[in-house]
Ligand SMILES: Cc1cc2nc3c(=O)[nH]c(=O)nc-3n(C[C@H](O)[C@H](O)[C@H](O)COP(=O)(O)OP(=O)(O)OC[C@H]3O[C@@H](n4cnc5c(N)ncnc54)[C@H](O)[C@@H]3O)c2cc1C
């Protein structure tokens with residue numbers, strides 16, 4: 001089983017007061033900490049587990065700026081065998097469809113039985129790149145996958161529906177699955193582990209080497225563009241309880257009492 | 263006349279609420295753009311659903327086939343591609359659900375239709391249809407512009423458009439004649455797997471003390487359990503806590519967990535992603551505790567405390583004890 005896993009570098013936004021940059025179309029990135037998209041962590045772990053059980057090779061691939069090398073190296077430390085990084089400033093401003101085109105071009109030169117992506121990327125939250133890629137490659141797919149069982153020439157999977165319900169499917173390989181969080185428990189990557197792969201080769205590609213022209217990516221090659229971003233309008237919002245710990249606790253007791261809880 | 267196409271969604275013989283929400287928004291968009299509203303209903307044994315849906319649209323296109331009995335993106339995609347080619351709608355709406363997430367991207371890609379996913383609002387400005395969506399876990403909103411094309415596709419976030427405003431149109435039912443030329447053996451539905459039932463039913467509790475990733479470690483759960491016990495409630499959680507098996511899956515609140523409506527919901531260290539909010543926003547009283555004053559949870563909470571939960575939980579435990587004289 002040769003597996004390709006797609007990963008994306010995204011900013012961590014919890015506890016961050018995000019600001020709109022001067023273009024009005026994206027966030028200010030200075031000072032933000034970036035890491036691998038949470039869902040992709042599960043995808044890499046799943047790929048490595050399948051390899052450990054059934055043999056084969058895992059290739060991690062990302063499209064992004066030069067800084068993306070850190071997330072691709074992390075995938076190597078987790079157990080991926082090879083890494084491909086597509087970096088080209090002309091790809092900036094690509095939507096999910098254009099990113100899928102780049103991935104499809106890069107994947108043409110890599111043999112695979114299964115492709116894994118995350119369900120969605122924490123930053124744009126499109127839940128679109130994986131399935132679009134499957135269509136471009138002409139292979140079947142399933143989204144929101146919570147279990148994978150490899151059988152001969154096919155894969156038995158569970159996918160998540162609403163309300164905790166799931167469905168079971170069989171899908172013939174080659175196929176693409178978008179991995180839902182909780183499918184496994186991603187292993188811990190130590191600093192030592194990252195250091196060990198520091199010298200491993202990461203194959204780099206740009207649009208030229210992939211045979212893509214600039215108008216196939218970026219805003220020109222995209223179907224959608226973000227015209228402007230803005231913080232969500234604050235409606236009524238919560239009444240913030242302030243004061244010392246004890247004062248706040250007293251105020252909460254009043255709320256409890258009003259709600260008939262104590 | 264060009265039309266707006268809405269793909270209705272159902273499972274195990276039941277129409278999903280998102281279908282009516284889309285029809286309601288579809289009616290409004292049809293009026294604004296002077297187009298007709300057409301619903302598509304694919305399945306097996308869906309005649310009674312067709313009767314319900316036809317009330318709210320100008321046309322309803324129905325196709326029944328064994329291959330459509332349970333949702334499978336492959337046959338669905340083929341029927342819809344055919345219908346889109348045939349009828350040339352200007353806009354296609356689908357739910358951003360387990361169903362739509364599996365179907366919309368390949369359908370749009372194969373047909374060359376620009377797609378915007380998970381949209382919470384759709385505006386009409388002149389000739390343009392403008393979708394709005396959220397990014398960064400709900401911390402930013404985005405106005406999206408489509409590339410010009412004869413048809414656009416939008417997947418709609420559940421709960422964004424109230425179904426209450428639906429008007430009666432009483433359209434006509436039309437049967438779709440489409441011939442499948444394969445059996446889709448490469449992607450086959452086997453069965454549904456019902457959610458696991460646990461020892462605690464969080465949907466029945468009056469008080470839910472919920473924890474999110476901000477709890478940091480399962481070691482910190484006992485203090486939260488103590489608070490819940492003192493309040494006569496139970497502990498619930500967001501998805502990452504269930505993913506890590508710190509609490510069983512049946513304690514998870516949200517679109518892929520339970521929908522709850524307790525008297526009191528306290529959220530500790532939960533950011534307030536849409537998928538979580540959808541499961542708890544109708545609680546009578548919501549208190550959110552989060553270190554981040556910009557956490558989206560504060561937009562649905564009635565009361566907020568901007569502080570470290572590690573400090574707040576013990577102080578609440580102490581205070582409740584004091585009140586109870588225990
Ligand atoms: C198809 C699909 C279905 C999903 N279904 C669900 C679902 O049913 N339920 C669900 O919950 N999610 C669901 N999710 C996941 C959802 O998108 C979010 O990832 C998730 O809700 C985030 O959980 P969280 O708020 O606990 O974690 P985070 O978003 O990481 O937030 C943690 C919060 O804790 C705060 N914090 C950290 N430390 C402290 C501290 N010491 N004191 C106080 N605050 C602190 C931070 O400021 C932050 O706001 C689903 C996602 C997908 C794609």
Ligand SMILES: Nc1ncnc2c1ncn2[C@@H]1O[C@H](COP(=O)(O)O)[C@@H](O)[C@H]1O
Pocket residue numbers: 006007008037039040043061062063064096099116117118119120121122124125126127128129130
């Ligand atoms: N730039 C990228 N490079 C590699 N993989 C990506 C990229 N963007 C998205 N993906 C993959 O597609 C999934 C869904 O992303 P999205 O459609 O943007 O929500 C992610 O979890 C990744 O696995």
